[in-house]
Amino acid sequence: MKCPVDGNVPQMTERHGVEVDYCPECRGVWLDHGELDRVADHAMAADKSRPAGGNDAKTRPKKKARVVPDRSHGWRG
Numbered sequence: 001m002k003c004p005v006d007g008n009v010p011q012m013t014e015r016h017g018v019e020v021d022y023c024p025e026c027r028g029v030w031l032d033h034g035e036l037d038r039v040a041d042h043a044m045a046a047d048k049s050r051p052a053g054g055n056d057a058k059t060r061p062k063k064k065a066r067v068v069p070d071r072s073h074g075w076r077g
């Protein structure tokens with residue numbers, strides 16, 4: 001297989017346990033059937049391993065929600 005862009009022979013490399021072909025010239029990447037799914041699975045697994053919220057909310061300044069009763073409509077007359 002050759003790179004359709006510049007005709008270079010792609011190099012084999014491994015990303016997250018998935019073998020991918022990439023062109024060192026134009027940085028093009030080729031995935032075989034199923035490899036994209038495996039990369040996506042890995043990305044999702046990495047996302048889940050992150051701590052969900054937690055301390056993050058405490059460091060953020062509190063945003064007060066302003067509740068203003070809207071009397072202009074007079075929905076009860």
Ligand SMILES: [Zn+2]
Nearest residue numbers: 003006023026
């Ligand atoms: Zn290329």
